[in-house]
Amino acid sequence: MDPEMTLMEADEAMTKAVEYATHEFAAVRTGKASPSLVENLDVHVSSYGSNMKLKQLAMITTPDPRLIRIEPFDPSTLHDIDRAIRESKLGLNGSIEGKVIRLPIPALSTERREQMVKIVRQMGEEAKVRVRSARRDAMEALKKGQKDSLITEDDLHRFEKEVQTATDKKVTEIDQHMAAKEKEVLTV
Secondary structure, X not given: OOHHHHHHHXXXXXXXXXXXXXXXXXXXXXXXXXXXXXXXXXXXXXXXXEEEEHHHHEEEEEEEOOEEEXXXXXXXXXXXXXXXXXXXXXXXXXXXXXOEEEEEOOOOOHHHHHHHHHHHHHHHHHHXXXXXXXXXXXXXXXXXXXXXXXXXXXXXXXXXXXXXXXXXXXXXXXXXXXXXXXXXXXXX
């Protein structure tokens, strides 16, 4: 057990948690069209017999601020994509026009904006839990290293302080991303 390696692994896990949260926040609807809103949607393609991400199946564009245009690479997947959008938690209904799906993004009501803020906060809390879990794993590894006489008690305290500093930094980062997304959602 190398304490430096433990610190690196903890930091890497915490960074991944922040990146995941940022990615999840991007998918939260703000009333304007964005490809990130639908690109990671899981689509069951019956002709392929598997699930795929929408971005692997189609070109996603936003020709104007209130419209997402989805053009499948394989036109036979059009209805599978349409079904996936309707069954998703996004609350959007597209219309099939020839070989494309047009997905209008309606303006959000105040009530819906408040629901979105709750969802953003929940995502933020989940990310913080992942960061704290990485901290816990690192602390346990360090304590085991001290118990096995691989590091001294003074080193243990120093490394624990470093892990806690990294944790605080990542939690603050998540809070900043969360606050920015909340502001974006609440802006009319």
